[in-house]
Amino acid sequence: MPRTSRRQPETLAAVAPVEPAAARDAIGHLWLDTASVGATSTWQVNTVTVDTTLTTLFSVVLCDASGGALTITLPAASGNDGKWYRIKKIDSSVNTVTVDGTIDDDVSAVLTDQYEAITIAADASKWHIL
Incomplete structure (x- = not known):
């Protein structure tokens, strides 16, 4: 799975459930596509x-x-x-x-x-x- 600037590594807390098997890259890193869950990089x-x-x-x-x-x-x-x-x-x-x-x-x-x-x-x- 290619990495994009809108993806965050597993060290960040997920705000929505993710399917780990589908979200892992070839070397086993878990990624959450923040765009797909409506997350933003802004802080309140x-x-x-x-x-x-x-x-x-x-x-x-x-x-x-x-x-x-x-x-x-x-x-x-x-x-x-x-x-x-x-x-x-x-x-x-x-x-x-x-x-x-x-x-x-x-x-x-x-x-x-x-x-x-x-x-x-x-x-x-x-x-x-x-």
Whole structure:
């Protein structure tokens, strides 16, 4: 199967079921044709200034806590296998951004410095910092 620029290797999370036997190339790499499942290479970027509960519509979350401390609440990891978020504090204030949800067996993660960021991903049972 020839590779095109619209195909992603198996190291990325699939957003739709794929038939592994049909999607493997001659040397065994699994490929997902993103065009066939309607996937795009764009990320949803949201800037938040108030407490926010994340949904599947979020990907990159820029947190402006200049008006006060913020809490970003994660959805349950169950049902979100392969979902990831990049969360970044963008202001220079002393206010914190708390990412609320069990992450690597801690009850939350706290961003305190301007430009501090974390990337987290779910494995259907819990969230992990990458």
